[in-house]
Amino acid sequence: MRKPLADKIRPRELKDVVGQKHILGEGKILDRILQSGCITNMIFYGPPGIGKTTVANIIAEKGNKKFYKLNATNASLKDIQEIVSSLDTFEGINGILLYLDEIQNFNKKQQQSLLEFIEDGRITLISSTTENPYHYIFKAILSRSTIFEFKPIEKEDMGFALERAVKIISEEEKSINIQLKNEAKDYIINASNGDVRKAINALEISVYSTPPDENYNIVIDLDVARDSTQVKVVSYDMLGDNHYDILSAFQKSIRGSDADASLHYLARLIKAGDLISICRRLLVIASEDIGLAYPNSITIVKSCVDTAMTLGFPEARIPLAQAVILLATSPKSNSVISAIDRALEDLEKKEVGDIPLHIKDAHYSGAKSLSRGIGYKYPHNFKNNYVKQQYLPDNIRERVYYEYGYNKMEQTSREYWNKIKNE
Known part of the structure; x- marks a missing residue:
């Protein structure tokens, strides 16, 4: 054996x-x-x-x-x-x-x-x-x-391992001369994605599946290397650490407005066939990283995601790429996630107090006897559909959760409400 x-x-x-x-x-x-x-x-x-x-x-x-x-x-x-x-x-x-x-x-x-x-x-x-x-x-x-x-092996070191393997086979099979062409070596290295064992296995298949010529030379050229490696190995494990690393890099590249890096990590996820993770992450990004800077982004992304789920791979790559490029090139704001996280943190750490009586439900007989709804001002009865009144519980009445992001959309909204509330 x-x-x-x-x-x-x-x-x-x-x-x-x-x-x-x-x-x-x-x-x-x-x-x-x-x-x-x-x-x-x-x-x-x-x-x-x-x-x-x-x-x-x-x-x-x-x-x-x-x-x-x-x-x-x-x-x-x-x-x-x-x-x-x-x-x-x-x-x-x-x-x-x-x-x-x-x-x-x-x-x-x-x-x-x-x-x-x-x-x-x-x-x-x-x-x-x-x-x-x-x-x-x-x-x-x-x-x-x-x-x-331990880190993936660099190309230079992979090349050294392949050359060493050729030498060992040549010493064992003294009747043949193995010639590993540079383009074949580079192809095996690239296809193995930093995995030395896979590179060596591909070389072994190349050598023992290629008949020698009349001079007992076994020539491993690009065509032989391609046949021996078939499909490039993509490092991805649906339940493993690499899964979360790629998704993290994917979201951070979109957040950083780098469309090219975003497409690269999308391609990795597509290669792994992980349609569900792509769609879920895109929907999260639309609210977490773009949010109110471009509110329509989530609508467009939802349409792209629905289309991708209907199509399946390979066609799904097209609407997914559309969503990724849209999000990567959109203005950014994290005001939405920051606001809700502040509100949730207060529930964990503060004694927030009861809901103010005037905004409690008053649509039942006996509500007034419990002081429910008394003094509530209906905003649509006032100019610009706004009237100042207390909505937060007494203990946190001055708390601010939402802070306008520094982008055109949210700053326009800020200016509008500053004007309305200060009149």
């Missing part, structure tokens, strides 16, 4: 790991930890295929402890109990180093079962996760671990 190429080229030393220089470079934190030999509890966080497992294996092998490896996807409490039982054996005298891959798949009870042994140092935990550890990992474990964020 042929061993996968990604496993064949897996580095055995930190210096051979591509990327992650911010934590793996000479003199950086993980390098210093390895040199000291004092291995502490660690959590490696980042997208798949960027070296978390490789680095964890390297560090684990350097520890002077009994080494165990579990994948939380298929491990159980029984597996943990078996590991714990070895603490009382001669092999476990120096403690245990447990490498737990995909720790986010362990439930709270499974994570808690490790806590007692992590606390007293009998088990040193090195775990990896593709999800935000602050969302998925038990807080007591977080507080006893150092979190390291």
